[in-house]
Amino acid sequence: MSWLVTGGAGYIGSHVVEALRAADLSPVVLDDLSTGFAGFVPEGVPFVQGTLLDADLVATTLREHAVTGVIHVAGYKYAGVSVQRPLHTYEQNVSAMLVLMRAMKDAGIDKLVFSSSAATYGTPDVDKVTEATATNPESPYGESKLIGEWMLRDAGVAYGLQHTSLRxxxxxxxxxVSLFDASPHNLFPLVFDMLMRGATPRINGGDYPTPDGTCVRDYVHVADLALAHVAAAQRLDAGKPLERVYNLGSGAGSSVRQIMDAIREVTGIDFTPEVHERRAGDPAQIVASGELAARDLGWQMRHTLHEMVSSAWAARQAAGDAYPR
Incomplete structure (x- = not known):
């Protein structure tokens, strides 16, 4: 009996694998290493290198490793780039998920935890998003995640697939320190790399109607996120009810300037970020309520902003020159 983690060699997936091991569950990793690293997979954890688009490989992996449930983290996660690469995004996020779900059905596997995204909401007209907030994705990435949720919903109705989606x-x-965020599009690694090159980080817009004039967003620690995925898997294993969708949010958020201040304090690198014009379409504030997830999944923000920055910085430093740019 084991749980397959698709994308388990990536930044988020590798933390899910570690959390499964800590909970005495048995993870198996399937990853094509397009953005992940084989070194992120712990010794002793079965690792299958390949793509979810390979139906035979997926079926063989499920069978040979006696998989009883799947945590589906794999996907093309770059919302902005997805606008230029819509077909690639749908292939990686929709077609691949279809292959996975068909293989699960054929193998009699009826439990799936889906790593979805708050990009399904688009730009909501509320300051605090709840699961009842209307979905209105504004990129192929967000659309592909919403389609994935629809696929799960319909499979649940049709043949009893037990599932939940985490946004x-x-x-x-x-x-x-051995697991780091290597995304070329995420704020923390972008700022870290700029500072290490001697460049000055930038803030897009300093005149928003927020306490310090910069955008406010949800930032959640990857280890807390991983625990929520495992809690969802455990509830599915126990046959306990779950909502179709959960938000994993802070309920409050942090501003971009607060992030910059924390990075300055943690790194010891003195800098004053350049303030540029607003980016089109950036709302002043979007944060999500995590109340439902707290009720059912034990979700909570276990790390302060300082701890989020310091742990990311320690991992970045440990990676050294091997860090991909």
């Missing part, structure tokens, strides 16, 4: 905004920090 979240900005994932930061590190649960281990």
């Amino acid at each position: 979240y905004f900005n994932v930061v920090g590190s649960g281990s």
Whole structure:
């Protein structure tokens, strides 16, 4: 009996694998290493390198490792780039998920935790998003995640697939100095790399109607996020009811300037970010309520902003010159 983690060699997936091991569950990793690293997979954890688009490989992996449930983290996660690469995004996020779900059905596997996204909401007209907030994705990435949720819903009705989808905004920090965020599009690694090159980070817009004039967003620690995925898997294993969707949010958020201040304090690198014009379409504030997830999944913000930054910085430093740019 084991849980398959798709994308388990990536930044988020590798933390999910560690959390499964800590909970005495048995993870198996399937990853094509397009953005992940084989070194992120712990010794002793079965690792299958390949794509979810390979139906035979997926079926063989499920069978040979006696998989009883799946935590589906794999996907093309770059919302902005997805606008230029819509077909690639749908192939990686929709077609691949279809292959996975068909293989699960054929193998009699009826439990799936889906790593979805708050991008399904688009730009909501509320300051605090709840699960009842209307979905209105504004990129192929957000659309692909919503389609994935629809697929799960319909499979649940048709043949009893047990499932839940976890939506979240900005994932930061590190649960281990050996696991780091290598995304070329995420705020923390972008700012760290700029500082290490001697460049000056920038803030897009300093005149928003927020306490310090910069955008406010949800930032959640990756280790906290991983625990929520495992809690969802455990409830599915126990046959306990779950909502179709949960937000993993802070309920309050942090501003971009607060992030910059925390990075200055943690790194010891003195800098004053350049303030540029607003980016089109950036709302002043979007944060999500995590009340439902707290009720059912034990969700909570276990790390302060300082701890998020310091853990991410320690992992970045440990990576050294091997850090991909």
